[in-house]
Amino acid sequence: MIGDPTEMPRPQAKRTDYVGILSDAMTKGSWVLLLSTPYHGRAIPCGFVDYSSRTINQEATSRNQQHFSAFRQVKDLLGERPLVLDREFSYLELLETLVTEKVNFVIRLKVGLNFCDGEGKVVVLSVKPGETRILNKIFDKGRVFENVIGVWKKGLSEPMWITPALAAGASVTNLKAEEGLVIYEARMKIAETFRDLKSLLNFHKMMNKRRSLMEKMVALTLLAYTLAWIVGETLRARSFPEDDRKNRLFSGPFIFLKLKPDLAPPILSQAHLTFSQFVLPVRTHV
DSSP states (O other): OEEEEEEEEOTTOSSOTTOEEOTTSSSEEEEEEEEEEEETTEEEEEEEEEEOHHHHHHTTOOHHHHHHHHHHHTHHHHTTSOEEEOGGGOOHHHHHHHHHTTOOEEEEEOTTOEEEOTTSOEEEOOOOTTOEEEEEEEEETTTEEEEEEEEOOTTOSSOEEEEEEBOSSSSOBOOOHHHHHHHHHTTHHHHHHHHHHHHHHOGGGOOOSSHHHHHHHHHHHHHHHHHHHHHHHHHHHHHSOTTOHHHHHSOHHHHHHTSOOOOOHHHHHHHHHHHHHHHTTSOOOO
């Protein structure tokens, strides 16, 4: 399961009580932390939390606590599957919480972090361009045991460091670092999902005066996206030959919402059945 936050700019919302200031310290807005499962080049939404600098102050909470709340909500849905997160989540407090909650995870680390080995000697995360480096059994500040893999791919300005851990058992046992890298690379699918949500459904432009209504609109939009994805994927084989380049480029929601194909009753019946199987077991804000 992939977790990723996106900014929701609200530059004109001067009197909306749940709108705060974004990371540029200038633009008004809030964040939606979306949780989703990768599938067929996209990520299917299954949960979210929203927060802003203002709601954090009002609720006497923190960004970190909002993250913890989101991950606890989907703990039962996760099961043995790992939670895949980008580097803004690579802080020690979260890693310790995931271990305590027995949530498996694969997280990209921030460049420049220092670890130590079993003897307490400092281990610096460094790798040369074009190289791959694996560090097993090292400790994040002596408190969280991790395997780490570093890769500096051609054309990138900096290396990528990934740490995987299996925490769902009685004690923390780690995935192989190479497996963690393969799992993390699936995280890019949520970027494509955000692109669809914003370009096809204007997700980033939603505006409600009350926070409760905004949360319902977000939930409804995510449900609509999932339905569009299911219908579009059902139509894919009818719309394009398997060897057609467009078959690989266009997402399911794009096929359904932009190409506007004819919908035969069997397709709608199949889409409805699949949608019910996806949605009915999932708790929503609606």
